[in-house]
Amino acid sequence: MSELRAAALASKAWPFEEARKLVKRFEKKAPEKGYVLFETGYGPSGLPHIGTFGEVARTTMVRRAFEAISDIPTRLLCFSDDMDGLRKAPTNVPNREMLEEDLNLPLTRVRDPFGTHPSFGAHNNARLRAFLDDFGFDYEFASSTDYYREGRFDAALLQILERFDKVMEVMLPSLRAERQATYSPFLPVSPKTGHVLQVPTLERNVEKGTIVYEEPDGERVEIPVTGGACKLQWKPDWAMRWMALGVDYEMHGKDLIPSAALGLKICKAVGGPAPELYGYELFLxxxxxxxxxxxxxxxxxxxxxxxxxxxxxxxxxxxxxxxxxxxxxxxxxxxxxxxxxxxxxxxxxxxxGQVSNPAWHIHHGRPPADDMVVGFPLLLNLASVSGAEDREVLWGFIRRYAPEAAPETHPGLDAAVGRAVAYYHDKVKPSKVFREADARERAALADLAARLRGWEGEADAAELQNLVFEIGKGHGFEPLRDWFKALYEVLLGASQGPRFGGFVALYGVTETADLIDRALAGELLAAA
Known part of the structure; x- marks a missing residue:
């Protein structure tokens, strides 16, 4: 066993804990399909968002962790539920009236309000793929419409038809009484209108692979469940997909825990395999x-x-x-x-320690060297006190503090400088609130300014931090965090900030003394 594999098997990092579940799943027999299949789902009625990124990123972390402890090949399938009927027109698109006219059509038959793709589903699928490609994810894209129409789900759909009553036994208790009366796991795609219909199944013919339903105009229609003539309600559809594709691992949000539990029950009722699942919490x-x-x-x-x-x-x-x-x-x-x-x-x-470090999981075991000679909070506070309008202002301070640093040699730092300037102007500057110092704070600040003006030698961040501590203790601040809170509120207009010694070293010893003098003179409060 390699040293990496041994360390990974012992790691308590959650991706390795999840990966070990998959190792156990296949410890007696490797998957017949020859690989372990990870899946993420996407609903293309809306654009990709931060939750989409989170699900693919986390799934990829588990995938890479599994690859570190197993020799079984892996695949990641990003599956788009683009055959769903459009039930509600989103409000954040142009030509919304066009979508209103296309309600209940499969997303891949709804016209594209942006006018760039054959359908709304195709447009959002393209956005998903561009989104994932921009982040460098290794994945394969799958379209529900294509899989249904190409017959990839036919065998599983016929299984669902054969076990129709078993599936209904799972689903009906989860529905309200009025929904129970009309529910069917099969949604016919109307040959007349193209709409995805939510109608009862009136008859089933397992031998022919068909169902009978009633069109809104009253006509009874017999239709096959295969070949894209029907699709499944999304909860049975989720379970069917697990079985048809042999999905081994999938994540879902906390809000889908009941749906995932129903999916597992459907797999058991139909007699198909179910994946390892992982439910994550939602954002606040x-x-x-x-x-x-x-x-x-x-x-x-x-x-x-x-x-x-x-x-x-x-x-x-x-x-x-x-x-x-x-x-x-x-x-x-x-x-x-x-x-x-x-x-x-x-x-x-x-x-x-490395395999438990988040950097290992973010960079798939190959994290880059860090070139941030100045921390991001320090950059923000430097932007704040200097009123930086562009990154060159901050680079002026950085070059004095770290002469070896330059935008060309420290691209990560240079990118962070630009983002710090943007964050300061958009999020910090509008909310800065300065206050006057009280009598004890004024005395301590005046003492600090005087000691800084008399500072000799290099601007060492640790020694400057010790000086700040010494002055806070000497002026009776207990706890000392009240002293640092005063520094931040009086000098920076914020309730918290960086290690102050590091800030002084970066901004400049004399410059910090001048900043204190301006604060004590009321200039910072007046300017704000």
């Missing part, structure tokens, strides 16, 4: 409320990437997927800094 907004696409109270992936790297977003997805987390502006700086902390720690860790 800044007030701790569940994020709703209709309310728009969340953070979009475009908004995250305006201020932080894709790798930092991957870290956010890696951290505690079973815990509901706030997805709001203020988590971005913290997550960016934590990502770089993990990168910096990686080279000095033993292999056992």
């Amino acid at each position: 907004d800044g007030e701790g409320q569940k994020i709703s696409k209709s309310k728009g109270n969340g953070l979009s992936i475009e908004e995250w990437l305006a201020y932080a790297s894709p790798e930092s977003l991957s870290l956010f997805m890696f951290q505690k997927p079973k815990t509901a987390k706030r997805l709001h502006w203020d988590v971005i700086p913290k997550t960016v800094e934590e990502y770089h902390q993990h990168l910096r720690a990686y080279p000095d860790q033993e292999l056992s």
